[in-house]
Amino acid sequence: MTVTHRRTTATTCTVTAATAALLITSGTTAWAETGGDSSAQQLATTAREQLRNTNSLRLDYVDRSPETAASFSRAAKLDLALDSKGNCTGVMTMGAHGGTVKLVKHGGDVWLKPDKAFWKAELPGRQGAHAAQVFKDRYIHGPASDDLLKGVAAMCDLKALQKGTTSSQPQSLERGAETTLDGTRVIPLTSRSNSMTSTLYVTADEPHRLYRAAQKGPGTDLSLTFTDYGKPVPSRTPSAHQSVDVSKFREVLQERQT
Template identity: 50%
Template sequence: MRGALISAAAGTALLLFPALAVADDGGDLSAKELAQQAKDNFLKAKSVHLGYTDHSKNAAADRTKAVAMDLSLDRDGNCAGSLTMGKGGGSVELVKRGREVWMKPDAAFWKAQVPGPQGAAVAELFKDRYVHGTTADAMLKGMADTCDLAAFQKQVDSGVADDKTLTKGEETTRDGTKVIPLKGREDGKDSVLYVTSGSPHRLAEAAQKGAGTDVDLKFGDYDKPVPSKTPPADQTVEVDRLNQQLGS
């Protein structure tokens, strides 16, 4: 579970930092200035809502790979949202507050992650319930690592600049927000960053396509608190019971 989910998280940052690192210097408000301000505001964000989708055929066919995330997360490691796996891999709801973690996989997720008849048994045993524990549990920690906004920001900030030059496009509207597209191309891949037209300039969307890659990301709710509601006790099962079931 951990590898699939963390690879999706890392992919978002890897898409961002090469494009934000280098941009052209032309114009009154240049692509470089827009990109740098968007990067700076992302690095300063205390929280953000992230939507990630991998549309590539290879990812969609892999039921062990996370192909979509819809997650609110903050720098304290709190989060709430869901992750979706490739075809047949199901999905999992995720909540983290401090060290406490709740995850609610659907039946398809259990069957894809737990091999053989045991997967069906686990799916039935924990049907429609959250598994609850802390980050001291290796499996829950692997899930919870996806919630770390600070880790995203560190990857973006530590990106090595390349020779890519971004070109500033005309103002447009995406999801009701006025944005300016910054376009670039490298290694057979086209990338575009959509930075909000108004100040503060923030990254609203990013996409990359070509050479087996087809991913997009959406960003919103900068600095808005992560939903703090946690699942009620009557809808949860402690992680020790899951570990016992898997061990048996």
């Protein structure tokens, strides 16, 4: 199709992959059943169960890596409420001032609302300005199976994220002193592999839930914060007058290319 098709799909899939990778990389180490501090292992196991059994939650993904900060084609932040039925709502912020995209998925439908900065970064020259004007303050709407939108649909899959917590590796954990993150009392559980440090922050109070997973190393600085366990995802979707069918988006691209 077009560069927009390829990049938008790639962007959303990249966020999904990065989110899953953070869970798997820092998570599988921390979900270990043997080695290290037994109390740390028990906290990790409890937090895993809480995450795996919730029907909904909110995640706040942040990528502070230099490569992401310099690239408008990579997501630097993602604030997303999602549930086990595949519904979600949130905002994705691109690196290098590449704009933001509001997103909503409900049932089999997806809505995307890029801002002006995104369109200008996404499309070259006057094409970006034209798209920003045509779709100003409106969502692009279509089925979750659409090639342009299916990356977002995949990103809203809570069950896929939960599945990433089922693996375990026999590595040790180090339990740190209780601390406070954003007003939440947590216990850090840290593991190290080569030059990478992974830390799970588990809430100090019961039920012990995973509050944050973080990974740091050369060129890497990622975090995932989990809140609102069990809180329903807002069910409101953009109205028809706020939306434009995804087919219109393709028409605009065709017009600008001829």
